[in-house]
Amino acid sequence: MAATLYTYPENWRAFKAQIAAQYSGARLKIASTSPAFTFGQSNRSPVFLSNFPLGKVPAYQGDDGFCLFESNAIAHYLSNDALRGSTPQASAQVLQWVSFADSEIIPPASAWVFPTLGIMQFNKQATEQAKEEVKRVLAVLNQHLNTRTFLVGERVSLADVTVVCSLLWLYKQVTEQFLAFNNFSILSESISVLLFKIVISLAKKFAEMQPKKETPAKKEKGSKEGEKKKEEKKATPAEEEMDECEAALASEPKAKDPFAHLPKSSFIMDEFKRKYSNEDTLTVALPYFWDHFDREGFSIWHSEYRFPEELTMSFMSCNLITGMFQRLDKLRKNAFASVILFGANNDSCITGIWVFRGQDLAFTLSDDWQIDYESYTWRKLDVDSEECKTMVKEYFAWEGEFKHVGKPFNQGKIFK
Known part of the structure; x- marks a missing residue:
């Protein structure tokens, strides 16, 4: 049986708990609409107030009766050790940023x-002051993220989740255009904006997953067939055990295949990848690639990162590449890439070879694939040219002259 989180739809404070539960694998039922919970009514009932005396949401009730109010406490309770901080130092840093969100972000964000x-009521002086405070807060965040991928450690923590959820309404209501015009580096092509977009996207996803009010079903015009249909629609025990988030996901229409408009190809990407991963590249995988490559069904592209001046520490550049690959995971059956970091700290570039299904860039086929690709220049290669064959050989084998690059090959930073 899942614990229950009482809230109202699109409550950014509740998002913190929901995201923490998703990361840690905790089962959480969301009660945000009638009849399970009606904000303004249910939270004023004697039963609710006996467990949550302030009558505020989000409010958490475990299946064992354990109750919590205050969103940060709920999110902390639902988190695993990785989210909370796996060392005393990391845990303290997470708490630092959670407090930062409450004391530095929320007051000026609310005023704006x-x-x-x-x-x-709108007050011009108060709003202008709030804008200046927001600028100061974002400058602090950006300075911190200029030298690291996440706020604490090397992975998402409750610090990232809390800070970005605190920025959510600010971003959605007033600052997207403001930030763009004021050229904040937090919205530049950097590690920080990637983190910002990822968690913003996750929070928005939870907003979309909030259950909607059900409309009364139309009555079947008196027939046994209508009654039969109703019986067929009764929830199975497995469906009844779903929490609200799972039910919302299950009810979403199946996504259309972005490549459905293309004719079937004889080149099977998975077969090539098995050769590439398990056998010698130059003697087996490369010949297999050219013997089976479908020139009509696939295309080959060269990519180069547009902003080499922003590439400072090598580890940040590596995170930039791996982050892009992670976000493109659903493209893997229809694409292959070998991307390499060349050079050294403060003097590097990122280039790669990509093989896509179809004759156009695949990124435009799905909104989910468009976070990173505009940060790169893309050039389609003539698959029969010597240039293409040389590049494919060098990038697939991770060795060669790489004459088009002009920087030394960094052997330790290869991604595929």
Whole structure:
């Protein structure tokens, strides 16, 4: 049986708990709409107030009766050790950024956003002051993220989740255009914006997953067939055990295959990848690639990162590459890439060879694949040219002259 989180739809404070639960694998039922929970009514009932005396949401109730209010406490309780910080130092740093969100982000963000939502009266002086405070806070965040991928450690923690959820309404309501015009580096092509976009996207996904009010079903015009259909639609025991998030995901229409418009190809990407991963590249995988490559069904592209001046520490550049690959995981059956970091700290570049299904860049076929690709220049190669054959050989084998690069090959930074 899952624990219950009481909230209202699109409550960014509740997102913290929901994201923490998803990361840690905790089962969480969301009660945010009637009849399970109606904000303004259910939270004023004697039963609710006996467990949560302030009547605020989000509020958490475990299947064992354990109750918690305050979003940070709930998110912390639902997190695993990795999210909380696996060492005393990391745990303290996570707490530092959670406190930073509460004390530094939320007050000016609220002063700026609330008038746009009609929650409070607009005051020009107060709004201008709030804008300046937001600029100061974002500058602090950006400076911290200039030398690291995540706020604490080498992976997402409760610090990242809390800070970005605190920025969510600010970003959605007023700052996207403001930040773009003021050229904040937090929205530049950097590690920080990738983290920002990822967690923003995750929070928005939870907003989309909030259950919607059900509309009364139309009555079947008196027939046994109608009654039969109703019986068929009764939930199975497995469906009844779903929490609200799982049910929302299950009810989403199956995504259309982005490559459905293309004719079937004789080149099977998985077969080539097995050869590439398990056998010698030059004597087996490369010949197999050219023997089976479908020139009509696939295309080959060269990519180069547009902003080499932003590539500072090698580890950050590596994270830039691996982050892109992780976000393109659903493209793997229809694409292959070998991307290499050349050079050294503060003097490097990122280039690669990509093989795509079809004759156009695949990124435009799905919104999920478009976070990173505009940060690169793309050049389609003539598959029959010597240039293409040389590049394919060098990038697949991770060795060669790489004459088009002009920087030394960094042997330790290869991704495929």
